[in-house]
Amino acid sequence: MSCHPKNYTNLVSDYRDKSSSAAKIFRRGENMCGIVGYIGSKNATDILLEGLGKLEYRGYDSAGIAVIKDNSIQVEKRKGRLAVLKESLEDNHVEGNVGIGHTRWATHGEPSDVNSHPHLNNEHTVAVVHNGIIENYLSLRQELTEKGYTFKSETDTEVLPFLIDYYYEGDLVEAVKKTISRLEGAYALGIIHKHHPDMLIAVRKDSPLVIGVGEGENFIASDIPAILNYTRQVYLIDNNEMAVLTNDSVEIMKTDGTKVDKEIYNVEWDVEAAEKGGYAHFMLKEIHEQPKAVKDTLSPRVDKDGMVNIKDLKLDEDYIKRINKVYMVACGTAYHAGLIGKAFIEKYANIPVVADIASEFRYANPFIDENTLMIVVSQSGETADTLAALRLAKEKGAKVLAVTNVVGSSIARESDYVFYTWAGPEIAVASTKAYTTQIIGLALISLDMALKRGTIDEIKVKEIVGQIWKLSDKIEMILNREEEIKDMANEIHTSEDIFYIGRGLDYYLALEGSLKLKEISYIHSEAMAAGELKHGTLALIDKKTPVIAIATQDSLYDKMLSNIKEVKARGAYVIGVAKETNKEIEEIVDKVIYIPEVMDELATPIAVVPLQMLAYYVALNRGCDIDKPRNLAKSVTVE
Ligand code: F6R
Secondary structure (H helix, E strand, O other), X not given: OOOOOHHXXXXXHHHHOOOOHHHHHHHHHHOOOEEEEEEOOOOHHHHHHHHHHHHHHHOOOEEEEEEEXXXXXXXXXXXXXXXXXXXXXXXXXXXXXXXXXXXXXXXXXXXXXOOOOOEEOOOXXXXXXXXXXXXXXXXHHHHHHHOOOOOOOOOOOOHHHHHHHHHOOOOHHHHHHHHHOOOOEEEEEEEEEOOOXXXXXXXXXXXXXXXXXXXXXXXXXXXXXXXXXXXXXXXXOOOOEEEEEXXXXXXXXXXXXXXXXXXXXXXXXXXXXXXXXXXXXXHHHHXXXXXXXXXXXXXXXXXXXXXXXXXXXXXXXXXXXXOOEEEEEXXXXXXXXXXXXXXXXXXXXXXXXXXXXXXXXXXOOOOOOOOXXXXXXXOOOOOHHHHHHHHHHHHOOOEEEEEEOOOOOHHHHHOOEEEEOOOOOOOOOOOOHHHHHHHHHHHHHHHHHHHHHOOOOHHHHHHHHHHHHHHHHHHHHHXXXXXXXXXHHHHHOXXXXXXXXXXXXXXXXXXXXHHHHHHXXXXXXXXXXXXXXXXXXXXXXXXXXEEEEEEOOHHHHHHHHHHHHHHHHOOOEEEEEEEOOOHHHHHOOOEEEEEOOOOHHHOHHHHHHHHHHHHHHHHHHOOOOOOOOOOOOOOOOOO
């Protein structure tokens, strides 16, 4: 059974073929924030708000619009979800026939009104929305400050209206071209200028952008759903291309000015499917986003010579040397990632780590003093129990380091140090890409701590970082085995109980695999340390009971094979997970999922992927509401 809606089959295979234009649009769907723009004769505000609503899945910590009316640019932008912007527009009417809009997922600067897009120059003649990252913004900011420009926000984007203003001598297209020639990084831009109310400019490099062609009106957007209610005719803009839109024309050129002839693409799919980038569910999309999420989290933290560099975390060296205990505190999946972090820190930084569930930690009597570091792990940064644990630890004198995915979240704001996972917004309730990136973050933190404490040498760090680099490709290899995993899901989806077993890190992974299955398929499941089975739980293993046996740890492989034999002897149906070099497992189990060869400590972020997919396809077979499982919420802000 295909999980992709019918009309998407071609698109998704295109998407995997990196050469197609359609592919690029959706491949880049992971690059968060959303932009939209309109030029025509209708009220731009309504169209922009509708488009932003369709893009909110790309980011949702602030939103804004800018519209030209009577020779001036009117702007409204607000921290919070789109609803906040809509409410404030009820009091402050903004209308006109040309405009741009943005929904943001903060990267540079916390979510706030002033950091929201659109950004304008000091005279409010130019407005810009941007999706992506301007890597050289600091030097540009300095240069522009020296020229007399005053920055209001902490964003990288604000350099753009200033640069356009600086180069503007009456020709907006020329000013934009000159601006682009100064930029390093990724960007999809929408630009309007009050002296050119009949023009909307769009530019793309490494961030998605489409142009919608209407009758007497034209559109720009980060993703097709934003404009699909108005037109199905789109141009898929490629890297280093820009487009000049008027009511009646779309001119596409390279950023060096060479004209580009493009074919119009006729969109045949429906809006809801398009938001998910062609996948049937956000969960499946997010599983597939993991190679990129891992790369995005890692690449800003590694120097050219392969050394870990998390200096922006500003972990004080004397303090790190002094620490004699770490508490690793989180809930659910984030806690499971924390368990892997515990193993890293103990092994490399040589500090004892107590991992605890936040709701338990709060009511225990933790031994905390000024030599204790607490690491809290939280995708949302808003989990009530984790936040309360953090406050308790601070009260008792510990410093707190947060590993979180949401810039400016409560946990990020209240912690002493913050490591952001750059996984992009996670929409599905079941956490997937947050988990893998949390492990990457914790591994890097452990290496940095180990270097500061002198418990590791640089050569070893480079070797481990080298292996972390390769994770992304290895995850991709697993993603290509989706069909095998679907077959396995078909075998077990009618079961009432499914067990997950493992030893060492594989036990921690078993906890995560089991949780994923429970929450989305509603099948009862238990994760056990494999060596503990015979102390009670083995009594539950019966003929055909499915057991997922994880055996990725070389050091525990033989022991694990013995445990698998124990459950096989009771008639269990066993699916093994092992490294592709460890083939003996084939002799014992019913099915096996192989993962590429990797050092033991880094097996988890690869081996979790087939477990996520297994849970997904089991739930799909059972017809469950995968993205919104019953009784659960994405952000648990109550105790
Ligand atoms: C499971 C899941 C939850 C969260 C937990 C913590 O798939 O998503 O177990 O991991 O509620 O949430 P955060 O990470 O936002 O603190």
